[in-house]
Amino acid sequence: xxxxxxxxxxxxxxxxxxxxxxxxxxxEDERLEKFYCLSMLPxxxxxxxxxxVRNYTIGDVISRYHRMQGKNVLQPMGWDAFGLPAENAAIxxxxxxxxxxxxxxxxxxxxxxxxxxxYDWSRELATCHPKYYHxxxxxxxxxxxxxxxxxxxxxxxxxxxxxxxxxxxQVIEGxxxxxxxxxxxxxxxxxxxxxxxxxxxxxxxxxxxxxxPQQVKTMQANWIGRSEGIEIIFExxxxxxxxxxxxxxxxxxxVTYMAIAPQHALATQAAEASAKIAEFIDLCKQMxxxxxxxxxxxxxxxxxxLYAIHPLTxxxxxxxxxxxxxxxxxxGAVMSVPAHDQRDWEFATKYxxxxxxxxxxxxxxxxxxxxxxxxxNQGWLRNSAQFDGLSSQQASEKIAAELDNKNKxxxxxxxxxxxxxxxxxxxxxxxxPIINCDQCGAVPVPEEDLPVRLPEAIDFDxxxxxxxxxxxxxxxxxxxxxxxATRETDTFDxxxxxxxxFARYCCVDNDISMLxxxxxxxxxxxxxxxxxEHAVLHLLYARFFNKLMRDAGLCRNDEPxxxxxxxxxxxxxxxxxxxxxxxxxxxxxxxxxxGADTVRLFVMFVAPPHHTLEWSDAAVEGAYRFINKxxxxxxxxxEAGVPSETLAINGLNEKQRGLRRKTHKTIKKVTDDxxxxxxxxxxxxxxxxxxxxxxxxxxxxxxxxxxxxxxLEAVVLTLAPILPHVCHVFWQKLGHAGPVHQARWPSIDxxxxxxxxxxxxxxxxxxxxxxxxxxxxxxxxxIEAIALNNENVQRFIQNxxxxxxxxxxxxxxxxxxx
RNA sequence: GCCGGGAUGGCGAAAUCGGUAGACGCGCCGGACUCAAAAUCCGGUUCUGGAAACAGAGUGAGAGUUCGAGUCUCUCUCCCGGCACCA
Numbered sequence: 001x002x003x004x005x006x007x008x009x010x011x012x013x014x015x016x017x018x019x020x021x022x023x024x025x026x027x028e029d030e031r032l033e034k035f036y037c038l039s040m041l042p043x044x045x046x047x048x049x050x051x052x053v054r055n056y057t058i059g060d061v062i063s064r065y066h067r068m069q070g071k072n073v074l075q076p077m078g079w080d081a082f083g084l085p086a087e088n089a090a091i092x093x094x095x096x097x098x099x100x101x102x103x104x105x106x107x108x109x110x111x112x113x114x115x116x117x118x119y120d121w122s123r124e125l126a127t128c129h130p131k132y133y134h135x136x137x138x139x140x141x142x143x144x145x146x147x148x149x150x151x152x153x154x155x156x157x158x159x160x161x162x163x164x165x166x167x168x169x170q171v172i173e174g175x176x177x178x179x180x181x182x183x184x185x186x187x188x189x190x191x192x193x194x195x196x197x198x199x200x201x202x203x204x205x206x207x208x209x210x211x212x213p214q215q216v217k218t219m220q221a222n223w224i225g226r227s228e229g230i231e232i233i234f235e236x237x238x239x240x241x242x243x244x245x246x247x248x249x250x251x252x253x254x255v256t257y258m259a260i261a262p263q264h265a266l267a268t269q270a271a272e273a274s275a276k277i278a279e280f281i282d283l284c285k286q287m288x289x290x291x292x293x294x295x296x297x298x299x300x301x302x303x304x305x306l307y308a309i310h311p312l313t314x315x316x317x318x319x320x321x322x323x324x325x326x327x328x329x330x331x332g333a334v335m336s337v338p339a340h341d342q343r344d345w346e347f348a349t350k351y352x353x354x355x356x357x358x359x360x361x362x363x364x365x366x367x368x369x370x371x372x373x374x375x376x377n378q379g380w381l382r383n384s385a386q387f388d389g390l391s392s393q394q395a396s397e398k399i400a401a402e403l404d405n406k407n408k409x410x411x412x413x414x415x416x417x418x419x420x421x422x423x424x425x426x427x428x429x430x431x432x433p434i435i436n437c438d439q440c441g442a443v444p445v446p447e448e449d450l451p452v453r454l455p456e457a458i459d460f461d462x463x464x465x466x467x468x469x470x471x472x473x474x475x476x477x478x479x480x481x482x483x484x485a486t487r488e489t490d491t492f493d494x495x496x497x498x499x500x501x502f503a504r505y506c507c508v509d510n511d512i513s514m515l516x517x518x519x520x521x522x523x524x525x526x527x528x529x530x531x532x533e534h535a536v537l538h539l540l541y542a543r544f545f546n547k548l549m550r551d552a553g554l555c556r557n558d559e560p561x562x563x564x565x566x567x568x569x570x571x572x573x574x575x576x577x578x579x580x581x582x583x584x585x586x587x588x589x590x591x592x593x594x595g596a597d598t599v600r601l602f603v604m605f606v607a608p609p610h611h612t613l614e615w616s617d618a619a620v621e622g623a624y625r626f627i628n629k630x631x632x633x634x635x636x637x638x639e640a641g642v643p644s645e646t647l648a649i650n651g652l653n654e655k656q657r658g659l660r661r662k663t664h665k666t667i668k669k670v671t672d673d674x675x676x677x678x679x680x681x682x683x684x685x686x687x688x689x690x691x692x693x694x695x696x697x698x699x700x701x702x703x704x705x706x707x708x709x710x711x712l713e714a715v716v717l718t719l720a721p722i723l724p725h726v727c728h729v730f731w732q733k734l735g736h737a738g739p740v741h742q743a744r745w746p747s748i749d750x751x752x753x754x755x756x757x758x759x760x761x762x763x764x765x766x767x768x769x770x771x772x773x774x775x776x777x778x779x780x781x782x783i784e785a786i787a788l789n790n791e792n793v794q795r796f797i798q799n800x801x802x803x804x805x806x807x808x809x810x811x812x813x814x815x816x817x818x
Numbered sequence: 819g820c821c822g823g824g825a826u827g828g829c830g831a832a833a834u835c836g837g838u839a840g841a842c843g844c845g846c847c848g849g850a851c852u853c854a855a856a857a858u859c860c861g862g863u864u865c866u867g868g869a870a871a872c873a874g875a876g877u878g879a880g881a882g883u884u885c886g887a888g889u890c891u892c893u894c895u896c897c898c899g900g901c902a903c904c905a
Binding site: 214215218219221222223225227229244245246247248259299322323324325326328329330333334335336337341342343344346414415416532535536605606607608611612613614616618619621622623625626628629632672673676677679681682684685686687688689692695759760761763765766767768771792803804805806808811812814815816 | 819820821822823829830831832833834837838841842843844845857858859872884885886887898899900901903904905
C-alpha cells in the first residue's frame with residue numbers, strides 16, 4: 001500500500017531538514033559565480049497577503065533555479081519596519097509601536113518559513129532596529145558634511161486639528177483622513193537630500209539598465225522631467241530683475257504680460273503696498289492641494305501694477321500674480337505668450353490682456369487662428385522684427401544668442417524632479433541625528449554618539465509624536481560648544497531605510513562600519529523583484545542612494561539592480577485585494593488546506609508574473625490535483641524499484657525514443673522559460689505535457705523503465721524550484737542521497753531532439769489543407785512532389801495553375817494557385 | 819491632455835524569428851469504476867454545418883504590406899497603469 005500525498009505532514013519535515021542543514025546560508029566564495037536575488041522587503045503589517053506570496057515565490061523560484069545552475073546564490077529577507085500603521089495600531093490597540101512591530105515580524109517570519117522560501121535567515125534585518133539605522137544615521141551625517149543635505153522651508157499638507165504634516169495619500173477630498181479637518185498648505189522647515197544634483201546621472205544611467213522593463217524606465221525619465229530652455233532676465237524698475245524660464249524662446253516677441261507665483265518675492269513686496277493684493281495672496285495660500293492636483297482650480301490672478309522691461313524690445317510688460325504659477329518649478333515666474341500657450345491664452349482671455357501672434361503655421365501664411373485657443377505648434381515667425389521669416393528652431397537659436405550677447409539670458413536645463421524632503425513629524429521612524437544649538441546651528445551628532453536611539457517604551461496618544469515632549473530625549477548638550485541644545489525630533493521618511501537595505505544584507509553583522517568588502521562581492525543585485533507601484537519612488541531613491549554610497553567609496557557599482565521584474569497585482573472579483581474592500585484571501589488558510597507547494601504552483605501557473613492575477617478557487621484545486629497526480633506517478637514508479645539498468649540510448653524502440661525526445665524538449669523549454677523568459681506558467685505547462693505523455697507510456701521493460709525514470713527525474717528537477725517540498729521527497733524516492741536543491745539542473749541531449757521523419761503542413765493559398773510526413777533529409781523538390789500529390793491538396797489545385805511553391809524547411813509548404 | 823501597456827474560446831492563458839491559432843489548466847458534457855458518493859481514469863469541448871470525413875468563419879473594428887499576419891504598418895474603438903497648470 002502506497003502513501004498518499006500529505007503536504008501538512010511532509011512540508012514541516014522538509015523545512016526542518018533545510019533548517020538543520022542551514023541549506024540556504026551562503027558565504028562569499030570567489031571561486032563561484034555569485035547570484036544575488038532579492039525581493040522587495042515587506043512592511044510587517046501583521047499577516048502576509050497574496051501579493052507577498054506571489055512576489056516571494058517568483059524570487060524563490062529564480063533563486064533555486066540559479067542554485068541548481070551551480071551558482072553561489074544569496075537570497076535574503078528583512079522587514080521595512082518603520083512607518084505609520086504601527087502608530088495607528090498603537091492608538092487602536094494601546095500597544096507601543098515597537099511591540100506591535102516585533103510581534104508582527106515574528107508572526108510573518110513564521111509564515112514565510114511555512115512557504116518554504118530559501119532565504120539565508122542569518123542575514124535577516126529589521127529597519128527599526130538600532131543596529132540597522134545606526135548606519136543610516138552615520139551616513140546622513142557624512143552627507144551633511146559633504147553638503148548634500150540641507151534644511152529649508154517647504155510647503156506641506158498640514159492638518160490643523162492634529163497639528164501634523166500629512167502625506168499626500170492621507171489627504172482625502174481635501175480633508176485629513178483622521179481628523180476630517182480641512183487640510184491647509186503650510187510652510188515648515190524640513191531636511192532635504194540633494195537628489196537634483198544626481199538628476200542627470202539618474203537619467204543617463206537608465207540607458208545602462210538593459211534588464212529593466214521599459215515602462216519603469218519611461219516612468220523614471222518622465223519623473224525626472226529634464227527640459228532644455230533659456231533663462232531670461234527681465235529688468236523691473238526700482239526692483240530686482242525677474243528671471244523666467246522658457247522652452248520656447250522663439251515666442252519671446254509675443255510676450256504680452258508676465259505671471260509670477262503668489263509666493264514670489266516680488267508678489268510679497270506688492271502685497272505690502274496693496275491690501276487687495278495681500279488678500280489675493282492669502283486666498284491662494286488656502287487653495288487646497290487636492291484641487292491643485294486635480295487641475296480643477298480656476299485660473300485667477302491680480303495685476304501688481306509693476307512692469308518688467310522686455311529684454312529685446314524694451315517694451316513695458318505688466319506683471320500679474322497668478323495662482324497657476326508654481327514657485328517650485330523654474331524661477332516661479334513665467335513670460336506669458338497667450339497666442340502660443342493655452343494656459344496663458346485662457347488667462348489673457350479672462351482678464352482681457354493683449355494677445356500677440358508671432359508664430360504662423362507656414363513660412364508664407366499671414367493668418368493664424370487663435371480665436372478658439374492658442375496655436376502651440378512650432379512654425380514660422382512674423383511680427384518679430386529682425387527674426388521675421390525664421391523657423392521656430394532657427395529663431396530659438398538666434399534669440400538665445402542675442403540674449404546671451406546682451407547678458408539678458410543663457411541656456412539652462414531644468415528638471416521636474418525636486419530635492420527629496422525626508423523629514424517626518426512622526427514618532428515611529430529613525431531619529432534624524434541632528435542637534436540644534438542656538439550658537440552653532442544644526443550640528444550632526446558625532447560618530448561616537450551614534451546611534452541616536454528611538455525611545456521604544458513610550459506613551460503614545462496618537463496625535464503628536466511623543467518625541468516632541470520627551471525631555472530626556474530632546475534635551476542635550478551641543479557637541480560643538482557644550483552649551484544647552486535640543487535634539488531634532490523629526491524622523492526620516494521611511495523610504496530612507498528602504499533605499500540601502502539591499503547593500504546591508506551583504507554584511508548585516510558588521511558593527512563597526514556600514515558596508516565592507518563583502519558588499520563588493522555580492523553587489524549589484526542580479527535580480528530584483530517587486531511591485532510596479534514602486535516604479536518611481538523606491539526604485540529612484542534606491543538608485544540615488546546607491547550613487548551616494550558609491551561616491552562615498554562604500555560600493556563600486558553605479559546601479560544597484562541589474563535586472564528588475566515587476567510583478568502584477570493580485571485581484572479578486574476584478575479589484576485589488578485589500579482589507580478595506582473585504583476581498584482578501586488569506587494565504588495561511590490555503591497553506592493549511594493544500595500545503596505551500598500548491599499555493600506556489602497556483603500563483604506561478606495561473607498567469608505570467610507581470611500580468612495581474614485574478615484569484616480563482618477552482619484553479620487552486622487544479623494545482624493540488626496536479627501534485628497528487630505527480631505523487632502517484634512517482635509512487636508507482638518507485639514501488640517497482642529504481643531501475644538498475646542504465647539507458648542504452650542507441651537500442652531504444654520508436655516509443656522509447658519518442659518519450660526521450662519529449663523529455664529533452666521539455667528540459668530545453670523549461671530552461672529557457674525559467675532562466676531567460678521568466679514565463680513560469682509555460683514552464684509548468686511544458687512539464688504537464690510531459691507528465692501527460694508519461695501517463696500513456698506503458699513499458700515495463702528494463703529500457704522502458706530507464707527511459708521513464710529519466711523523464712520523471714527531469715520533471716522533478718525542473719519543478720523543484722516551484723515545488724521544493726514535494727520534489728525534495730520525490731528526489732529521495734527516485735534513489736538519490738543528496739537533497740534536490742543541491743542537484744544540478746538537467747542537461748539536454750541534443751541528439752535526442754533529432755527525428756527521422758517530421759510532419760509538415762501543406763497550405764494552398766495560405767490555408768491549411770494537409771499534413772504530410774517527410775523524412776528529415778528530404779530535398780525541397782521531393783517535398784514539393786509529395787505535397788502536390790496529396791489527395792486533399794489535389795482537390796484544391798485541380799483546374800488551377802500552380803504559380804508558386806514556397807517550402808519553409810521544417811515548417812510548411814505553401815502552394816499558390818491562380 | 820501627455821506617456822506607457824493591453825484587447826485571443828464559457829474562464830486563466832499559449833503561440834519565443836511573419837509560418838498548423840487556442841498548448842497547459844479551469845469549467846462544462848459524455849463514459850468507466852462504485853450499492854452509492856468522493857477520488858481517479860478515458861473521451862469530447864472556438865463558432866456554424868455535418869454521423870463522420872471534411873468545409874466555411876474566426877485573435878476589439880477597418881484598411882495595408884506579404885505566398886502567408888494574433889505577430890509588421892496606418893486609422894479608429896474600448897480597457898488598464900502612470901504623470902499632469904512643468905512655463
